[in-house]
Amino acid sequence: MGVNAVEVRGLSRSFDGRDILRDVSFTVGHGEIFGYLGPNGAGKTTTIRILLGLLAPGAGEVRVLGRDLAADDDARARVGVLFENNGLADRMSAAGNLAYYAGLYGVEDPAERIDELLALVDLADRRDDPVGTFSTGMKRKLGIARAILHRPEVVFFDEPSSGLDPGAQRMVRDLIVELSRREEMTVFLNSHHLDEVQRICSTVAILAEGRIRAFDSVANLTRASGRPAVTLSLAGPGDRACEVVGNLPYVTECDADGDHLRCTLADPGATPDLVAALVGAGFRIEEVRRSSRSLEEIYLEHVGQAEGGA
Amino acid sequence: MSTFAVIARREIRLALRNRSALITAFIFSIWFPVMSALGIAAGAEGDAAAVTAGITTITLPVAVFLGYLFCADAFLREKRDGTIETLLCAPVSLQRLWEGKAAGVTVPAYVMMLLSAAVSVAAISGLTGVSIAAEPLLILHFVAVVPIWIGASAGLIGAAQLALGMRENQILGFVFIFGFIFLIVLFQQIVPAESGISAATEAVLAAVGLALLALARFIAGKVTKERIVRTIP
Ligand SMILES: Nc1ncnc2c1ncn2[C@@H]1O[C@H](COP(=O)(O)OP(=O)(O)O)[C@@H](O)[C@H]1O
Ligand SMILES: [Mg+2]
Numbered sequence: 339m340g341v342n343a344v345e346v347r348g349l350s351r352s353f354d355g356r357d358i359l360r361d362v363s364f365t366v367g368h369g370e371i372f373g374y375l376g377p378n379g380a381g382k383t384t385t386i387r388i389l390l391g392l393l394a395p396g397a398g399e400v401r402v403l404g405r406d407l408a409a410d411d412d413a414r415a416r417v418g419v420l421f422e423n424n425g426l427a428d429r430m431s432a433a434g435n436l437a438y439y440a441g442l443y444g445v446e447d448p449a450e451r452i453d454e455l456l457a458l459v460d461l462a463d464r465r466d467d468p469v470g471t472f473s474t475g476m477k478r479k480l481g482i483a484r485a486i487l488h489r490p491e492v493v494f495f496d497e498p499s500s501g502l503d504p505g506a507q508r509m510v511r512d513l514i515v516e517l518s519r520r521e522e523m524t525v526f527l528n529s530h531h532l533d534e535v536q537r538i539c540s541t542v543a544i545l546a547e548g549r550i551r552a553f554d555s556v557a558n559l560t561r562a563s564g565r566p567a568v569t570l571s572l573a574g575p576g577d578r579a580c581e582v583v584g585n586l587p588y589v590t591e592c593d594a595d596g597d598h599l600r601c602t603l604a605d606p607g608a609t610p611d612l613v614a615a616l617v618g619a620g621f622r623i624e625e626v627r628r629s630s631r632s633l634e635e636i637y638l639e640h641v642g643q644a645e646g647g648a
Numbered sequence: 649m650s651t652f653a654v655i656a657r658r659e660i661r662l663a664l665r666n667r668s669a670l671i672t673a674f675i676f677s678i679w680f681p682v683m684s685a686l687g688i689a690a691g692a693e694g695d696a697a698a699v700t701a702g703i704t705t706i707t708l709p710v711a712v713f714l715g716y717l718f719c720a721d722a723f724l725r726e727k728r729d730g731t732i733e734t735l736l737c738a739p740v741s742l743q744r745l746w747e748g749k750a751a752g753v754t755v756p757a758y759v760m761m762l763l764s765a766a767v768s769v770a771a772i773s774g775l776t777g778v779s780i781a782a783e784p785l786l787i788l789h790f791v792a793v794v795p796i797w798i799g800a801s802a803g804l805i806g807a808a809q810l811a812l813g814m815r816e817n818q819i820l821g822f823v824f825i826f827g828f829i830f831l832i833v834l835f836q837q838i839v840p841a842e843s844g845i846s847a848a849t850e851a852v853l854a855a856v857g858l859a860l861l862a863l864a865r866f867i868a869g870k871v872t873k874e875r876i877v878r879t880i881p
Contacts, residue, residue, distance in 0.1 A: 394874055424734075442740060444739075
């Protein structure tokens with residue numbers, strides 16, 4: 339162990355006789371933005387608590403940066419975390435809160451780093467105001483600054499956009515992406531927001547009923563849909579196009595919806611032939627898109643319609 | 649600066665900004681000792697030694713209470729709202745976190761205690777004319793025995809608040825009120841007003857305080873992160 343930023347092997351854990359995690363295994367490479375997806379109550383927070391050494395694993399082994407964080411106080415200085423509670427004291431100022439964590443983590447030149455981060459999360463003008471006067475979104479931004487203050491190599495974010503309005507969710511998402519690039523951090527993102535994960539994560543694991551249902555790069559997961567499909571936008575209604583295209587040997591299925599045509603192909607290389615056939619039949623094409631499945635479809639497949647939805 | 653000092657300093661700062669705790673502490677630590685000191689002065693009929701003993705008697709339960717009051721913010725609130733979980737991920741041991749917090753609770757409680765004592769002495773001499781001499785034993789009591797007791801109180805209560813669930817903590821709060829009354833009665837037995845304070849009783853009180861401090865340390869050492877995290881509501 340040690341090549342990866344995070345390693346989880348055969349992890350199981352139960353609470354009061356109820357199995358929460360069952361034989362969970364996955365790895366997160368250095369520099370990745372990893373999405374840990376699952377419905378509420380799936381065990382996402384429990385997993386990161388075990389990784390951070392707050393809870394003991396029932397069975398199996400976990401490592402962060404090759405270390406057991408439960409036993410290794412110093413190794414925790416290389417790791418950051420943002421739980422749903424931001425870890426901030428309401429009666430202290432934004433800068434005061436960061437200064438406290440800087441002291442705990444032994445940050446060098448804390449004043450400079452605090453100013454840098456407050457500017458980055460757009461709170462420089464509120465630096466001396468008590469955090470208790472901040473909005474939920476501002477507290478979350480400060481929580482993010484707090485989590486990465488000591489330049490951790492791995493950061494855990496537990497549902498960072500939960501409870502925020504869409505604008506603030508987007509801001510948090512952009513911030514995480516920017517920070518992971520700027521500071522070259524590995525990001526472990528717990529989320530049940532499929533859209534968020536699809537936008538920013540390179541790799542995902544889907545956890546449901548205590549088991550890993552899928553673990554792959556987002557590209558692979560959304561590509562591996564079995565049959566390739568293309569969506570065409572026509573400069574006119576597509577109903578008649580379906581009649582033309584439906585007879586082609588490499589088209590297995592065709593649906594028209596207004597001026598959109600969605601075709602499933604038997605052969606992924608047949609797209610140019612399909613376009614040529616349509617043009618030959620007198621159709622004018624405005625756009626051709628290879629369709630991939632959304633993460634949502636994949637998620638629902640694994641998690642089950644009953645508990646699905648974000 | 650050591651992480652111990654970092655943690656303690658934060659708790660002191662937070663306590664100084666905790667208006668409701670400060671007001672409660674202020675009212676309690678003035679009103680309660682002054683009332684009892686006046687009672688003692690009336691009963692002792694101008695006997696300065698008896699009044700001194702009365703003040704000594706009242707300080708330790710007040711010290712314990714003040715420890716409890718400031719713990720409610722430093723330990724219980726941070727547990728209830730989940731802040732403690734983030735702190736447990738920092739590169740400091742749980743023992744160190746507990747020590748820092750307990751020390752940070754002890755300082756404002758001790759300052760309040762000294763204020764309370766000064767007001768009590770002034771009130772007694774102003775209202776009854778009995779003047780209380782700053783005898784060495786009384787000074788020793790305030791410089792050593794009182795802070796030990798506050799520290800023990802903060803440490804024990806803090807460790808219990810970290811380890812117990814919210815319901816159990818509520819019960820602890822009730823038990824504490826009865827324990828507080830029990831302590832007052834107990835100290836009046838240990839230090840009878842008629843005989844004044846003695847080196848022997850002070851030594852016993854100091855020893856008991858140190859034993860409680862050691863007990864607090866022992867109990868805090870038994871608390872695990874798992875225990876704390878699993879009892880966060
Ligand atoms: N301290 C605990 N004691 C008992 N059950 C718990 C505890 N913490 C979590 N659980 C249970 O474990 C399951 C997983 O919880 P959690 O890891 O918080 O899920 P997620 O973060 O994916 O929403 C839930 O059913 C929850 O009720
Ligand atoms: Mg969770």
